[in-house]
Amino acid sequence: MEKHVVIAGGGPVGLWLAAELRLGGVPVTVLEERADVDQRSKALTIHPRTLEVLASRGVHEPFLAEGMRIPGGHFAVLDSRLDFRPLDTTFPFTLALPQARTEELFEANASALGARIQRRHRVTGFSERPESVIVQVEGPEGPYEMEAAYLVGCDGSRSVVRTTAGIEFPGTDSTVLGWLGDVSLTDPPPLGFSTFGQSGLLMVVPLPGGTYRLVGITPRDVRTDWPGDLELDELRATVTGIAGQDFGMHDPVWLSRFGNATRLAEHYRRGRILLAGDAAHQHFPAGGVGMNVGIQDAANLGWKLAATLRGSAADDLLDxxxxxxxxxxxxxxxxxxxxxxxxxxxxxxNLALRSLLGKMIATQPSFSKALAERLTGLGVGYPPADPSAHPLIGTRAPDLSFANTDDTLFTLLRPARHVLLNLTGEDELFADPTAVDLVVHTGRLTDPPGEWSTVRAALVRPDGHVAWISTDPDIALAEAVDQAIGPTGPVRGVRLTPSGTLRNDG
Structure with missing residues (x-):
């Protein structure tokens, strides 16, 4: 059977995963029931870590060209915003760009890489076999079946894939209804406007094309019943009650309510079934993190699934x-x-608590930075089992620059392969790496950040996280690399010959 992956759901998560799999040489089909990209953009925010993921595949420039850069973010709309400018990243800002445009760019990228994207096709169920999954699909011409090596559910919080797999989705039901209105404003407030008081919460965010998103909550929205669809007159009255004016709102494009039901899948993998994005986690859209976490799910899963199907990694890598x-x-x-x-x-x-936390953000840089790293995804790490391991292992690597080339770590990561960095500057330590399924680079770092100043060699995963580090100045580096990337190391199937020549045994 062809080592083929079917992805249920053609939103940002499914499309990014499709591109990752194609970079790994895996045939992939994305099945999406919508005929076209939904222009009502739920997500607007692209966080710094997601921009790093895009840059590590060389597709970030259109996003930077079209998006609005905002040098910070908010936690619970506290009065003091989080400042992203001190963060250790090439992209110390959020990017405001409608999800619809993100999907269009992701779809173009995945299609250019050879992903097969089928719209008006909906996954309705599946059955598992020992070596494959039979996916049941409803298409424009009626029902049919597809055989795949793996099925990935990127089909939202009501995931058919998750439900059919019997994966529990425990959590809490909705107790709050937020609301949003994408409207035109005759008299818009200043950029970055938000307010919170006893009458409610309101944020106003500019959108491309001259419209604005108004989003908020009032005390009467703390409820479990459904009050009906949001109408413009209700939105106008609600905004006036909070801000004292309606900013001249007119010509609504989209009016909606959304709840705070919060759930987390018990398993992200069950056999040949995997989940990513909203199919794995549902939550209130505070801080604009949802799409970003889903894309980072796909970045973690994509290289592992591709390596498994190529045969360079055992199946347990997917665990x-x-x-x-x-x-x-x-x-x-x-x-x-x-x-x-x-x-x-x-x-x-509660207003006093908000005031206290806002003052801490404004006056305690370490507290503010910790919240910012958490919100942006820059603080996400995968700690190794060995507590004595080097502290950089499992962390995301910044966009390291080198003294001997214009390449940076992110450009080296573009093929979606592991990157082996020889930071000693001595070429003879690695001989003839051409046959290896990873990128090898020799060169000293320019202005190495933090603990990178003592690193002699490093292995960076395709998703940008550090797999292995060597700092001992007396170590036989070739032997250390052999241990790191041998059959039991992070990259299975790649070995060093006794002479120090890298070769691919996979």
């Missing part, structure tokens, strides 16, 4: 997807609950 990303989902749920509590408590006591 590390759940082991690494489920804790990120747990942190996401915790942060969502905390922000909802801060955004829906309109009592004097």
């Amino acid at each position: 590390t997807y759940h082991a690494e990303r489920h804790p990120v989902g747990t942190d996401l749920v915790e942060a969502s609950h905390a922000q909802v509590a801060l955004m829906t408590g309109f009592t004097p006591q």
Whole structure:
């Protein structure tokens, strides 16, 4: 059977995963029930870590050209915003860009790489065999079946894939209804406007094309019943009650309500079934993190699934997807609950708590930085089992620059392969790496950040996280690399010959 992957869902997560799999040489089909990209963009924010992921594949420039750069973000819409400018990243800002445009760019990228994207095709179920999955699909011409090596559910919080697989989705039901309106404004407020008080919460965000997104919560929105669809007159009255004016709103493009149901899949993998994005985690859209976490799910899963299907890794590598990303989902749920509590408590006591936390953000740089790293995804790491391991192992590597080339780490990562860095500058340590399924680079670092100043060699995973580090100045580096990338190391199937020549045994 062809080692083919079917992805249910053609949103940002499914499309990014499709591109990752194609870079890994894996045939992939994306099945999406929508005929066209939904122009009602749920997500607007692209965070720094996601921009790093895009840059590590060389597709970030259109996003930077079209998006609006905002040098910070918010936690629970506290009065003091988080400043991203001190963060250790090439992209110390969020990018405001409608999800519809992100999907269009992702689809073009995946298609150019050879992904097969089928719209108006919906996964309705599946059955597993020992060596494959039979996927049941409803298409324009009626029902049919596809055989795949793996099926990945990127089909949202009501995932058919997750439900059919019997994967539990525990959590809490909705107790709050936020609202949003994409409208034109005759008299818009200043950029970055937000307000919170006993009458409610309101944020106003500019959108491309001259429209604005108004989003908020009032005390009466803390409820479990459904009050009906949002109408323009209700939005106008609600905004006036919070801000004292309606900013001349007119010509609504989209009016909607959304709840805070929060759930996390018990398993991100069950056999030949995997989950990513909203199919794995559902939460209130506080801080604009949802799409970003889903794309980073896909970045973690893509290279592992491709390596498994190429035969350069054993099947149990896929188990590390759940082991690494489920804790990120747990942190996401915790942060969502905390922000909802801060955004829906309109009592004097809660206002005092908000004031206190806002002052801490403004006056305690370490506290502000920790929140910023958590919100942006820059702080996500995958700690090794060995507590004595080097502290850089499992962390995301910044875009390292080298003294001997204009290449940076992110450009070296573009083929979606492991990158082996020889930072000693001595070429003879690695001989003839041409036959190896990884990128080898020799060159000293320019202005190495933090603990990178003592690193002599490093192995960086395709998703940009550090797999292995050598710092001992007396170590036989070739032997150390052999141990790192041999059959039991992070890259299985890649060996060093006794003479130090890299070769591919896979």
